[in-house]
Amino acid sequence: MSTGACSCIIPHMLTKEEVVKIAQLARIALSGEEVEKFQKELSTVLDYVEELKKVDTEGLEEVSQVTGLVNVQREDRVVESEHREEIFKNAPEMKDGYFKVKAIL
Amino acid sequence: MQFEYLTLTELREKLDNKEISSVELTKYFLDRVKKSDLNAFITVTEEQALAGAAKADEFIGSDGENPFLSGIPYAAKDLFSVKGTRTTAASKILDNYIAPFDATSITKIKENYGVLLGKTNLDQFAHGSSGETSAYGPTKNAWDATRMPGGSSSGSASAVAGGLAPWATATETGGSIRQPASLSGISGWKPTYGRVSRYGVIAMGSSLDSIGAMAYSVEDLAGIAEVMSGRDEKDSTTGHIEVPKYSRLLNGDLAGLKVGVPNQYFIEGMEEGVKERVMEAIRELEKMGATLVNVDLPNTKYGSLVYAIVCPSEVSSNLARYDGIRYGHTVHQSAKDLMEVYAQSRAEGFGNEAKRRILTGTYVLSAGYYDAYYKKAQKVRRLIVNEFAEVFKQVDVLACPSTPSVAAKLGAAAENPLHGYIADQLNIPGSLAGLPALSVPCGFARPSDGETPSMDGLPVGLQIIGPQWGEQKIFNVGFAYQNATDWHKKHPVSE
Numbered sequence: 001m002s003t004g005a006c007s008c009i010i011p012h013m014l015t016k017e018e019v020v021k022i023a024q025l026a027r028i029a030l031s032g033e034e035v036e037k038f039q040k041e042l043s044t045v046l047d048y049v050e051e052l053k054k055v056d057t058e059g060l061e062e063v064s065q066v067t068g069l070v071n072v073q074r075e076d077r078v079v080e081s082e083h084r085e086e087i088f089k090n091a092p093e094m095k096d097g098y099f100k101v102k103a104i105l
Numbered sequence: 106m107q108f109e110y111l112t113l114t115e116l117r118e119k120l121d122n123k124e125i126s127s128v129e130l131t132k133y134f135l136d137r138v139k140k141s142d143l144n145a146f147i148t149v150t151e152e153q154a155l156a157g158a159a160k161a162d163e164f165i166g167s168d169g170e171n172p173f174l175s176g177i178p179y180a181a182k183d184l185f186s187v188k189g190t191r192t193t194a195a196s197k198i199l200d201n202y203i204a205p206f207d208a209t210s211i212t213k214i215k216e217n218y219g220v221l222l223g224k225t226n227l228d229q230f231a232h233g234s235s236g237e238t239s240a241y242g243p244t245k246n247a248w249d250a251t252r253m254p255g256g257s258s259s260g261s262a263s264a265v266a267g268g269l270a271p272w273a274t275a276t277e278t279g280g281s282i283r284q285p286a287s288l289s290g291i292s293g294w295k296p297t298y299g300r301v302s303r304y305g306v307i308a309m310g311s312s313l314d315s316i317g318a319m320a321y322s323v324e325d326l327a328g329i330a331e332v333m334s335g336r337d338e339k340d341s342t343t344g345h346i347e348v349p350k351y352s353r354l355l356n357g358d359l360a361g362l363k364v365g366v367p368n369q370y371f372i373e374g375m376e377e378g379v380k381e382r383v384m385e386a387i388r389e390l391e392k393m394g395a396t397l398v399n400v401d402l403p404n405t406k407y408g409s410l411v412y413a414i415v416c417p418s419e420v421s422s423n424l425a426r427y428d429g430i431r432y433g434h435t436v437h438q439s440a441k442d443l444m445e446v447y448a449q450s451r452a453e454g455f456g457n458e459a460k461r462r463i464l465t466g467t468y469v470l471s472a473g474y475y476d477a478y479y480k481k482a483q484k485v486r487r488l489i490v491n492e493f494a495e496v497f498k499q500v501d502v503l504a505c506p507s508t509p510s511v512a513a514k515l516g517a518a519a520e521n522p523l524h525g526y527i528a529d530q531l532n533i534p535g536s537l538a539g540l541p542a543l544s545v546p547c548g549f550a551r552p553s554d555g556e557t558p559s560m561d562g563l564p565v566g567l568q569i570i571g572p573q574w575g576e577q578k579i580f581n582v583g584f585a586y587q588n589a590t591d592w593h594k595k596h597p598v599s600e
Contacts, residue, residue: 019464026421026467027428027444028460029452038464041522045417045465048523049410049478055485062483063490065312065342066539066573067299072341086205090432099430102443 012046014039108133109268110596113177113325116271120165120176127165127176131158131220134178138222138269143245143254145263147183148191149223154178161218173328173352175218180270182261183224184231186305187211194307195239196229198427198434198454208305209337210274210316217332222270225260229456230424231281231309233257234525235518238458243515247289247597248564249557252512255285255528258319262289265319268596272320272329276306278313279412279536280529283544286319287507287566290546292583292593293319294326295532297574298539299344302337310419311342313536322593323545323583327351330576346574354577357585360394364582365500369405370531370568375509378550382565383506386547386586390504393585400496400503404488408534409526411489414469414482415537421466424459427451461522490538497572502582506531507544507566511552535570542570543583546592564595 019039023030030038084097093100108116108130119125131154138149161176186192186204193199207215214221228238236244236259244259246252247267254263261273262285275282277295286293294317301316308314318329334348366387371380391397429435429450436449455463469478496503508531518524526533535542544566551562567586571579587593 014468018468022464022467022471024448025471026463027425027447027451028455028463029445029448030460034460038461041461042465042468044522045413045461046468048526049413049482052407052410052414052481052485053477055407055481055488057481057484057488060484060487062480063312063486063537064483066490067342067344069299069342069344074338074341082205090202090205092429092435092437101430102437102440102446104443 012050013043014046109137110321111271112321113173113271113328114322116177117171117173121171127158127161127220128155130176131155131178131222134222134270141267141269143247143250143263143267143269144242145225145244145260145267145269146180146223147193147195147226147241147260150190150221153190154220154222157218157220161220164218172217174214174332176220177272178220178222178270179214180222180225180261180264180273181211182227182258182273182275184227184276184307185211185224185274186307187221187224190224192224192307194230195227195241196454196456196459197240198451200240200434202432206305209302209339210333211305213332225264225273227259228257228458230307230459231257231276231278232420232458232462233518234280234284234528236260237515237518238456240456245515246512248559249512251514252557252563253288253515253518255288255512257281258285261319262286262291265289265291265321266597272318272325275317275319277315277317277536278310279416280532282317282319283507283532283542283566283568284529286544288512288564290564290595291319291321292323292326292546293317293544294330295542296330296334297344297541297576299342300541300574300576301333302335302340302343304337304339308423310416311423312419313416315536323543323580323587324352324355326543327355327580327584330580344574349577351577351580355584356581357588358394359390359582359585362395362502362582363398363500364390364395365398365400365496365503367400367402367405367503367505369402370505372509372530375506376511376550376553378562379506379508379510379565382548382550383567386567387504389589390582390586393589398500400500402492402496402534404485404492405534407485408489408537409530411482411486411537412533413526414478415486417462417466418470418479419466420462421470424455424463427454429454486537489534493535493538493540502575502578503570504582505568505570507568511550511563511565513552514554517554531568539573540570541576541579542568543579544568545583545586546595547590548592
């Protein structure tokens with residue numbers, strides 16, 4: 001098994017700012033150490049996939065699904081759903097039958 | 106009397122003849138689970154199992170017409186929602202999550218009086234190929250406890266290989282059934298995408314996720330497939346194609362069958378012993394009447410690259426739901442605002458691999474990069490889909506290795522963020538095209554990285570890939586191969 005990809009020079013090194021920005025978009029708090037770690041690891045992955053850019057895909061339609069199914073519908077009828085109490089059991093906090101969240105503004 | 110390593114067909118006979126009851130069988134396997142140190146299970150559902158077994162015993166009649174899975178214990182990968190049961194995905198973010206409903210496949214097994222022993226360990230959110238990204242510690246290989254069982258269905262593979270459960274559910278996005286089945290010396294079925302409902306199975310890559318199973322024989326897998334397959338209103342990607350009676354239609358006659366041997370699946374760096382065992386197995390198919398055809402799949406080399414973009418992209422979308430508000434790990438009490446609830450709950454809850462995939466996916470889908478990465482990858486994926494379609498005009502099935510090497514030492518995957526893409530490179534192209542495949546044991550080979558307890562070495566798997574909806578074809582080939590060989594009857598020495 002090759003492990004060589006990690007040690008080579010990485011031409012697509014992400015900046016720390018880019019990693020911080022992505023982490024914000026993904027809603028994950030990262031420590032300074034993690035930012036550096038993912039800066040390297042993400043760059044390794046991006047470098048790994050670089051070869052794809054050279055593949056000729058002129059005129060090809062991208063694959064969005066493989067089943068070939070189109071407009072799958074079901075009968076519109078009322079069925080019993082999961083019970084609210086069962087679902088709310090997993091919630092950290094609720095009030096009057098609603099999930100409770102922190103103030104947004 | 107020993108019941109471990111009996112096939113479902115053999116257990117069925119014993120239950121039908123009343124040689125043993127489901128309760129006795131269930132107690133027997135629960136006892137083995139408790140004594141095992143493979144770390145194959147995250148949660149053992151003893152109480153439910155015994156209640157389910159008692160119900161099965163009431164139901165099982167003596168007329169021999171009992172459902173194939175009735176009264177037989179099984180294990181479920183901990184991605185499958187089971188009502189009232191802890192369902193963790195091997196992540197701390199779901200450590201306390203109790204599923205409020207059953208996955209469709211679990212419902213179907215329940216309706217057939219299958220008896221759930223517990224939930225098996227896995228790579229966290231199925232992100233990994235070694236079992237080591239689990240928040241509950243790595244699972245050990247049943248043949249050599251210093252080695253990985255493969256992943257992500259690590260616990261299911263070790264539970265079956267270690268004789269803790271006669272069969273187990275598993276899932277595959279890009280190798281997670283075939284690779285651990287191969288490294289653990291058991292039979293694994295990765296279905297056609299859409300053959301089995303994904304409803305209630307914690308999502309990873311929704312255009313790829315396939316719900317399958319592991320057992321000791323292809324005959325057993327065919328019987329399991331009949332139960333798990335079928336259209337489901339709750340998963341609109343399930344196919345409308347009728348489910349054949351796979352097990353009754355099993356045909357071990359390979360005369361006239363064309364078996365493609367893809368040149369690109371015998372790659373540089375592959376272990377010599379793996380190559381030898383697989384070539385012997387392929388020649389065995391020829392001896393049974395199959396015609397071998399060398400075929401080319403030149404875009405195979407792009408499979409892992411496409412996957413390295415498509416999978417994290419879908420992961421980043423699917424894992425957005427873990428927000429610390431509705432369920433799962435949360436910092437709700439201590440956080441100062443909503444943003445902190447999200448960011449801190451996710452920081453504490455997700456493991457390293459989940460974070461890496463979410464961040465990679467978020468990057469390649471973000472403004473300015475979507476066309477260059479995601480769209481480009483999905484176009485190259487078209488090349489792979491087309492290439493398989495062309496090859497299946499010439500041959501009935503493809504036969505090749507399941508993995509490039511036998512089980513590696515625990516720890517070998519941790520340092521390389523590309524480990525999975527390399528380990529699964531012979532599985533990923535078929536996943537991208539939604540094809541069905543099997544891995545069946547085909548002998549043993551010595552590892553290239555040191556010694557192992559058995560002189561024979563470690564299990565090698567033969568991969569059989571079929572065309573879309575071609576389950577019957579791959580089952581027939583696997584069935585024929587297992588009629589002619591006994592590699593699937595080899596098991597680790599039972600303590």
